[in-house]
Amino acid sequence: MGNASKETFLITGGSGYFGNRLALSLHKKGAKVILFDIIPPSQELPEDVVFVQGDIREYPDMEKAVTGVDCVFHIASYGMSGREQLNRQLIEAVNVQGTQNILKACVEHGVSRLIYTSTFNVVFGGQVIENGDESLPYLPLHLHPDHYSRTKSLADMAVLKANGTVLKGRSGLLSTCALRPAGIYGPGEQRHLPRIVDYIEKGIFRFVYGKPSSLVEFVHVDNLVSAHVLAAEALTPEKQHRAAGQAYFISDGRPVNNFEFFRPLVEGLGYRFPTLRLPISLIYFFAFLTEMIHCLIGPFYNFQPLLTRTEVYKTGVTHYFSMTKAKAELGYEPREYNLDEVVQWFRSRGHGKKCHHSFLSRLLLNVLFVSALVAVSLSFLPVVGS
Numbered sequence: 152m153g154n155a156s157k158e159t160f161l162i163t164g165g166s167g168y169f170g171n172r173l174a175l176s177l178h179k180k181g182a183k184v185i186l187f188d189i190i191p192p193s194q195e196l197p198e199d200v201v202f203v204q205g206d207i208r209e210y211p212d213m214e215k216a217v218t219g220v221d222c223v224f225h226i227a228s229y230g231m232s233g234r235e236q237l238n239r240q241l242i243e244a245v246n247v248q249g250t251q252n253i254l255k256a257c258v259e260h261g262v263s264r265l266i267y268t269s270t271f272n273v274v275f276g277g278q279v280i281e282n283g284d285e286s287l288p289y290l291p292l293h294l295h296p297d298h299y300s301r302t303k304s305l306a307d308m309a310v311l312k313a314n315g316t317v318l319k320g321r322s323g324l325l326s327t328c329a330l331r332p333a334g335i336y337g338p339g340e341q342r343h344l345p346r347i348v349d350y351i352e353k354g355i356f357r358f359v360y361g362k363p364s365s366l367v368e369f370v371h372v373d374n375l376v377s378a379h380v381l382a383a384e385a386l387t388p389e390k391q392h393r394a395a396g397q398a399y400f401i402s403d404g405r406p407v408n409n410f411e412f413f414r415p416l417v418e419g420l421g422y423r424f425p426t427l428r429l430p431i432s433l434i435y436f437f438a439f440l441t442e443m444i445h446c447l448i449g450p451f452y453n454f455q456p457l458l459t460r461t462e463v464y465k466t467g468v469t470h471y472f473s474m475t476k477a478k479a480e481l482g483y484e485p486r487e488y489n490l491d492e493v494v495q496w497f498r499s500r501g502h503g504k505k506c507h508h509s510f511l512s513r514l515l516l517n518v519l520f521v522s523a524l525v526a527v528s529l530s531f532l533p534v535v536g537s
């Protein structure tokens with residue numbers, strides 16, 4: 152990794168799944184790594200990896216953290232999935248104001264490189280995208296059905312706009328870029344996989360939805376780490392600041408049907424893959440109802456919605472991107488991974504089918520499931536007399 156072994160990297164959101172993995176990789180290469188997060192890392196870190204507890208919403212915290220740093224990986228975010236998606240104020244404060252604080256702190260304290268971990272969602276809002284590239288415009292902000300995607304988009308714009316800002320107190324400019332990953336997977340991933348395994352184990356994963364030909368993408372955590380390391384290099388003068396002011400989509404480069412992608416996990420844990428396929432419009436409506444109900448009773452009982460609308464189209468509507476720009480400009484070469492290590496990770500923690508449900512409990516689950524479906528379908532019908 153060139154000169155990076157002598158450099159100091161700050162990772163915001165460093166206690167999260169991806170931030171932590173990036174930290175370990177940079178540390179292995181001999182770099183000095185500082186993790187910045189509101190919560191301490193859940194895993195033990197090598198002794199010389201520094202953890203700074205702080206909040207990106209607090210500018211003084213950021214000022215302290217960036218002092219003496221060569222390059223920032225801005226990864227901290229809030230509101231991506233589940234019930235978090237519905238906490239609008241916090242999402243805005245972390246994703247937008249937090250990003251502005253970091254950019255300001257970099258300029259004020261002479262940090263010359265910043266890589267932002269963005270998302271596919273900045274251009275995707277439920278429309279079909281086949282082999283899209285970075286020339287695609289941002290999705291108009293009012294079309295984002297969820298706050299997370301809208302605020303990630305605002306942060307992505309702010310980061311790219313800050314590229315070329317004159318640094319205070321030293322010569323030089325701030326170089327920034329945005330990496331826009333697909334859904335992240337890998338052993339120990341905590342955001343999506345445990346929820347999916349929970350649904351499989353509770354017998355809720357009994358159907359798939361959308362067309363079998365719909366394609367989405369994922370990125371293995373280590374491919375995403377390599378893209379970030381390459382992006383940090385591509386912002387240096389040695390690489391002619393090649394990535395400065397640029398955005399890159401990052402995935403494994405293998406479009407796949409969302410549910411087929413998870414088949415090895417379902418079957419690897421000893422469960423039957425569902426054969427029932429439902430129309431995506433029905434599931435979208437169900438997600439809409441769940442969000443409405445959450446809106447009403449969320450302040451008293453903040454339950455985890457089964458699915459949100461964004462999750463429905465992220466999993467059921469075709470959207471995949473070309474890796475040509477990342478390959479050409481960053482030298483990104485995704486390695487091939489499968490879900491074997493993920494299955495092993497869950498199995499080694501006691502997951503996997505152990506015994507068969509009794510006939511009665513299976514019957515009860517089926518009755519519950521069919522009743523829920525009938526209730527949702529009936530709510531599509533106009534009310535008699537109205």
Ligand SMILES: NC(=O)c1ccc[n+]([C@@H]2O[C@H](COP(=O)([O-])OP(=O)(O)OC[C@H]3O[C@@H](n4cnc5c(N)ncnc54)[C@H](O)[C@@H]3O)[C@@H](O)[C@H]2O)c1
Pocket residue numbers: 163164165166167168169170187188189190205206207208225226227228229231245249268269270271303331332333334335336342
């Ligand atoms: N997980 C995915 O599938 C996915 C897909 C596309 C993009 N991304 C982006 O990748 C990045 C990493 O994702 P992840 O799954 O590792 O997320 P994560 O939730 O595991 O990590 C985010 C970290 O940010 C920290 N954080 C939140 N608010 C903070 C604050 N105010 N101050 C300081 N730290 C704060 C959290 O404590 C957490 O440790 C995020 O920016 C996310 O938007 C993730």
